[in-house]
Amino acid sequence: MLTAYAQLAASMALVGANVGVAKLLAASLPIPMIAGLRCALAVAVLWPLARAMDGRVRVDGRSLWNLALQAAFGTVIYNAGLLAGLRLTTALEAGLVLATLPAVVAIGSAVWLRETLPPRQWAAVALAAFGMGAITVARVGAEGHGSLLGNLLVFGGVCGEAMYVLLAKRIAGRVPVVTASLWMQGFSVLMLLPFCLPVLGSVAALADPAVAGLLVFHSLTTSVLCLLLWYAGMKRAPAGIAGIFTAFLPATAAVVAVAFLGETFTAAHAAGFCLLTGSMLLATWPSRKRNV
Numbered sequence: 001m002l003t004a005y006a007q008l009a010a011s012m013a014l015v016g017a018n019v020g021v022a023k024l025l026a027a028s029l030p031i032p033m034i035a036g037l038r039c040a041l042a043v044a045v046l047w048p049l050a051r052a053m054d055g056r057v058r059v060d061g062r063s064l065w066n067l068a069l070q071a072a073f074g075t076v077i078y079n080a081g082l083l084a085g086l087r088l089t090t091a092l093e094a095g096l097v098l099a100t101l102p103a104v105v106a107i108g109s110a111v112w113l114r115e116t117l118p119p120r121q122w123a124a125v126a127l128a129a130f131g132m133g134a135i136t137v138a139r140v141g142a143e144g145h146g147s148l149l150g151n152l153l154v155f156g157g158v159c160g161e162a163m164y165v166l167l168a169k170r171i172a173g174r175v176p177v178v179t180a181s182l183w184m185q186g187f188s189v190l191m192l193l194p195f196c197l198p199v200l201g202s203v204a205a206l207a208d209p210a211v212a213g214l215l216v217f218h219s220l221t222t223s224v225l226c227l228l229l230w231y232a233g234m235k236r237a238p239a240g241i242a243g244i245f246t247a248f249l250p251a252t253a254a255v256v257a258v259a260f261l262g263e264t265f266t267a268a269h270a271a272g273f274c275l276l277t278g279s280m281l282l283a284t285w286p287s288r289k290r291n292v
Contacts, residue, residue, distance in 0.1 A: 007233035008245040011226045016252030019095045020261055021218050023086040028211045030202050032195035035079040037203075037215060039188040042223035046182040049224070054176040059183065063171050067180060071187035074164025081157025089150025092263045095253020096135055097154040099276035102246065102283035103128035104162040112166060124282035131275035138268035177231050185223060244284055247277050 025034050050057075059067070086094055103125045109115040135151060171180075206212045233245075250273060257263040 001236060004233040004236035005245070007229045008237060009248050011229035011233065012245050012248035013252040014221045014226050014229075016095055016249040016254075017256050018218055018222050019082075019086070019098065019253040020091040020256035021214055022083055023091045023094070023261065025211070025214055025218060026083045026086045028205050028208070029215070030199040031080060031083040032192055033199050033202050034083060034215070034218075035075065036189060036192040036196040038079075038219040038223060039075060039185045039192065041216065041219040042185040043182065043189060045220060045224050046178060046185060050176075050178045050182045054179045057176055057179045059175055059179070063175050064183065066167055066171050067175070067183045068187045070164045070167045071184045072191060073160040073167065075184065075188035076191050077160030078157045078164065081153050081155070081160060085150040085153030085155075085157065087150070088147045089154065090257060090263045091261055092254055092257035092265065092269060093135055093138070093151055094154045095250045095257065096131070096269070096272050096276055097151050098158060098253070099246075099250040099273075099280055100128045100132060100155065101158050101161060101165075102280050104158055105165050106283055108162050108166050113169070120282050120285075124279045127275050127279035127282065131272045131279060134268050134272035134275060138266050138272065177227065181223070181227055244281060246280050246284055250276060250280075 022034070029037075082094065082098075085097075106117055106121045106125055110117050132155075136148060175183075206215065254265065254269075254273065258265050
């Protein structure tokens with residue numbers, strides 16, 4: 001069980017660390033090129049993995065359409081919002097904004113899927129709202145290095161990722177995880193290609209080993225390794241407890257932002273971190289079923 005918990009924690013920690021990596025990449029490459037190359041590298045790795053782990057899988061037309069929508073929201077819109085936002089705001093604040101994802105998913109489940117949410121889910125939404133308010137206070141009182149617009153762009157990416165999660169519920173169990181990811185990354189490459197062609201000359205930046213290394217790390221961790229670690233951990237962890245480990249996302253993003261990017265962690269950031277972490281735990285903590 002400890003191995004499963006370590007896998008879940010490592011998966012979310014890598015997602016958080018990649019917020020800082022994405023900020024560095026956004027300063028060197030156009031946004032469409034980062035996302036496009038990331039997805040292309042992921043396809044090259046996921047293709048043999050899907051064959052080895054899932055075998056030959058025939059995906060029906062309805063599931064393919066759903067996966068295309070997941071690619072549009074979870075890859076194209078999410079990356080556009082995150083990377084564009086990171087050009088304006090700090091990696092620290094972007095990581096905190098990403099922590100609103102469970103609350104946004106809860107709202108989407110209530111509005112779009114007509115699911116009835118328990119009181120604690122609404123409490124999680126309220127905490128997330130207060131956390132975003134604390135980040136806004138931090139931004140208003142800051143001396144540069146970020147912007148409210150940047151945070152809003154990242155939040156737009158969160159909304160795209162939330163839509164991806166809700167769409168994934170519609171085909172849960174119908175397509176194996178690695179095969180579904182392969183199709184999604186393939187659809188993403190096709191969607192991003194028209195935006196990559198006008199900035200094709202920017203690939204010259206990959207001549208810098210540091211930029212190339214960051215791109216490979218970003219692609220293979222976010223699109224492949226995080227996925228494998230997360231689902232490996234979920235196979236052994238008790239049902240519902242996996243979501244608790246999402247708290248590692250903002251925590252790791254904050255550590256990387258402060259320790260490696262030299263960003264400042266203020267009291268308002270601390271308040272936002274506590275509120276948003278509380279929101280994530282409320283939204284994802286497994287419920288106790290009582291025998292009647």
